[in-house]
Amino acid sequence: MTERGQFQLFPKSQGFFPYVWAVYLVLPILNLRGETGVKLILGGIMIAVFAISYRQLYWVRGGVFYVWLTTQMVIIVVLSLFYTPFNLYMGFFTVNFIAYYTENKGFKIAFTSFVVMVLSVLVLVGRELEWVSIMFLIPFIVIMLIMPFGVRSMHQHQKLEKELDQANEVIKELVKREERMRIARDLHDTLGHTLSLITLKSQLVEKLVTKNTERAQEEAREIQRTSRAALRQVRELVSEMRAISVAEELAETGEMLRTAEIALEVEGDISLEGVSDLTQNILSLCIKEAVTNIVKHSRADKCFIGVAKTAGEVRVTVKDNGIGLQNGERCNGELSDGNGMKGMAERLSLIDGSLSLSSEEGQGTTLIVMIPLIVKEATGGESA
Incomplete structure (x- = not known):
């Protein structure tokens, strides 16, 4: 999660996003106004646990993730039924995690559970609410139920773009490797042959210099031409290495x-x-x-x-x-x-x-x- 001895409230990769969402945890605290005694204390404890679950869901995965997710939904149900139905808005936290951090099968199960939770709360408290309050809640609930699909689509798009960038980097490395191998083959097949020829002709000139001066001069000129050709080959190979x-x-x-x-x-x-x-x-x-x-x-x-x-x-x-x-x-x-x-x-x-x-x-x-x-x-x- 983090290096030993270091504590991070939220993953650095998430930027300021988790801190912005954390500000909205003030609202359920404000909804406790007017409560007293044990009900106030229990409400405060549940909001504190909800805040802890919010932090933990950024870090944990697997079975522990779904334990914290379920904990959030239970707290939302209790706060909505026994305090105020407007605490249902806390479901925005939960659907965000469902959209971002669950796979296909887990997403279906978690989202279905969330929908059942929201509808159950509405059925239980709907008869006690005025029509004005219900009409106020409905738009938020609709947005809440649609939100996971939009967030999930955006997350998958970002993931595909990241994989595309990684694939492009791999391709670039493969191209570089293939070009190096090609240049190595060209050096071996062409330049290697040319240098071997220069070596042989140099040995021949050494033998001819005292026996046949004209032939030695001719071979020396041939060495010059061959060496120029080798230099041209090197320049061509180097130029091909540049994009x-x-x-x-x-x-x-x-x-x-x-x-x-x-x-x-x-x-x-x-x-x-x-x-x-x-x-x-x-x-x-x-x-x-x-x-x-x-x-x-x-x-x-x-x-x-x-x-x-x-x-x-x-x-x-x-x-x-x-x-x-x-x-x-x-x-x-x-x-x-x-x-x-x-x-x-x-x-x-x-x-x-x-x-x-x-x-x-x-x-x-x-x-x-x-x-x-x-x-x-x-x-x-x-x-x-």
Whole structure:
């Protein structure tokens, strides 16, 4: 509950909310005015026990929770029957706990018991009340009986948003881990090979320097070219580690395609406002992979990239007018073994995204990437 040696009246996670509600415990005390003797003392004791139960219900769970909840309802019945029916308003405390801290089965049992308690009190005291008093009580009772459903719905919404935030954090960590693994594989497969080649050529130059100077110079120049290629690979890997938006990626893509003499046409709102950095980063990596494939393999002279965002998803279409997938390569929704398609699918699976690849030989290739959006309604929230 709390660390040893420390006392907390209410959980810090609840903020000032419990203290605000506690102020209303003054009202049943005021309702004791005019009482004397044993009835006054017993009334004071019951209100004190009710206050204790109010504090305890924020901390306890399980069977003890329902013991305190039942204690509250018994006190409300006694104070309403033997003091004043207006003490029924204390039921607002009870329904608040029923709404927030009971599960489905417990909620049904606790709420049914509460309704029975309220109706029983009304039946027993209703004949003694004037119509004015009854009409005054009815709105409060109606609100009291409706309140658990509204509070429960709000609580579940807050809980889902918290779980959504936690899930997004897990996804971000998974994406980071997957990117680290990919970079490690790239370092091993590409840079490792390049460095091994530099080592071998350096040994060769060492042997040739006294025997064949021209050959040694040529190999030395080859080492320079290889080392520059290695440096470029490192820069590419480092740049891919930085989160990048779709708009930024499309700007870089335009430069790459212009260099390859491929015309680029972009359609749609590339800013993707409200779409999370995580989603934009994965989309950017997919666009980069798709455009790299077009430059390397398609023999196209035109490339179309469409970006569309709806309430439920964001869709990116990358299309070229190249030679298409050749015989033996799979398409129409099935992923090609090469060209980084499996890497795209793995990244997209982390955020429930999907892709489809379609092509007809000689008529270009179309790649469609789809990622669902989960819109948070809370103020300041964003799509994930």
